[in-house]
Amino acid sequence: MNEPMRNYMKVGLVHFMAYPETIKGDGPIVETFRRIAIDDYFEVAEITWIKSRAVREQIKKMANIAHLEISCAGMPRLLTTKQNINSLDEEERLKALDTLKEGIDQAYELGALGFAFMSGKYLPDKQEEAYQALVKSTKELCVYAKTKGDMKLSLEVFDYDLDKCSLIGPVALTKRYAEEICKEYNNFGLMVDLSHLPQLRETAEESLIPVKDYIIHAHMGNTVVKDPSCPAYGDSHPWFGFPGGENDVEELVTYLRVLLSIGFLNKENRPVVSLEIRPVADEDPDLLIANAKRVLNLAWAKV
Numbered sequence: 589m590n591e592p593m594r595n596y597m598k599v600g601l602v603h604f605m606a607y608p609e610t611i612k613g614d615g616p617i618v619e620t621f622r623r624i625a626i627d628d629y630f631e632v633a634e635i636t637w638i639k640s641r642a643v644r645e646q647i648k649k650m651a652n653i654a655h656l657e658i659s660c661a662g663m664p665r666l667l668t669t670k671q672n673i674n675s676l677d678e679e680e681r682l683k684a685l686d687t688l689k690e691g692i693d694q695a696y697e698l699g700a701l702g703f704a705f706m707s708g709k710y711l712p713d714k715q716e717e718a719y720q721a722l723v724k725s726t727k728e729l730c731v732y733a734k735t736k737g738d739m740k741l742s743l744e745v746f747d748y749d750l751d752k753c754s755l756i757g758p759v760a761l762t763k764r765y766a767e768e769i770c771k772e773y774n775n776f777g778l779m780v781d782l783s784h785l786p787q788l789r790e791t792a793e794e795s796l797i798p799v800k801d802y803i804i805h806a807h808m809g810n811t812v813v814k815d816p817s818c819p820a821y822g823d824s825h826p827w828f829g830f831p832g833g834e835n836d837v838e839e840l841v842t843y844l845r846v847l848l849s850i851g852f853l854n855k856e857n858r859p860v861v862s863l864e865i866r867p868v869a870d871e872d873p874d875l876l877i878a879n880a881k882r883v884l885n886l887a888w889a890k891v
Contacts, residue, residue, distance in 0.1 A: 672708030
């Protein structure tokens with residue numbers, strides 16, 4: 589592609605994965621966020637919950653000064669507390685719903701572009717009941733978000749039997765779900781992730797084309813799926829080209845080509861497409877970020 593990638597997308601970075609010590613809503617949030625804010629490669633920083641109001645105010649001020657946009661992710665709220673929005677236990681479902689509503693409140697407080705979340709566990713023997721619980725929760729979240737403004741919500745598609753074991757999930761069920769929600773609500777869409785495709789055993793075409801009308805956010809990352817003994821096995825997002833990993837430059841090229849062909853990457857309404865990488869053991873996050881930027885530059889030149 590001869591045109592700049594910024595003509596077609598807003599490149600983001602998932603802050604809490606690059607700096608995982610912040611994933612529980614505390615830790616060196618300000619210091620690490622600043623490293624993204626001063627890097628003009630990124631137009632968007634994806635952050636998760638921030639427990640301190642004072643820290644949220646600092647982050648908002650830094651983002652405003654740096655002309656950096658923010659997107660918020662509710663997935664760590666659920667994963668670190670083991671909550672499930674499609675739980676068949678109504679008390680547990682409502683508890684998970686409450687923490688996501690709190691996340692929506694924080695996203696609005698920060699002036700975020702959007703708020704993302706994930707489905708709960710995939711239960712093969714109770715799939716339909718779990719699906720109906722998920723639909724109910726999602727509709728409640730859409731209604732709640734709409735009472736506060738026009739921010740978009742997105743559900744991220746995860747694996748269903750390898751690591752996160754989420755209901756959404758396999759592409760057929762993902763399509764059914766997105767169709768059902770989007771038929772009723774215009775503030776909802778899907779988040780897709782390159783690193784999750786090998787975990788789902790789906791190609792980019794198989795995973796993205798059936799749901800092309802519902803994708804509003806995308807991630808770019810790597811995964812290890814062949815060696816369970818590897819420290820980066822599963823949904824760990826190691827650096828591109830990691831030994832035994834599935835994704836490097838060529839896989840990212842294919843992913844971006846599909847996203848371009850379905851109209852997701854476009855000049856009129858540039859979507860957020862974020863790099864998602866996480867250190868393994870004591871790896872330096874800034875080296876991983878440099879890796880990701882170089883790989884994206886190389887891939888875009890081939891799209």
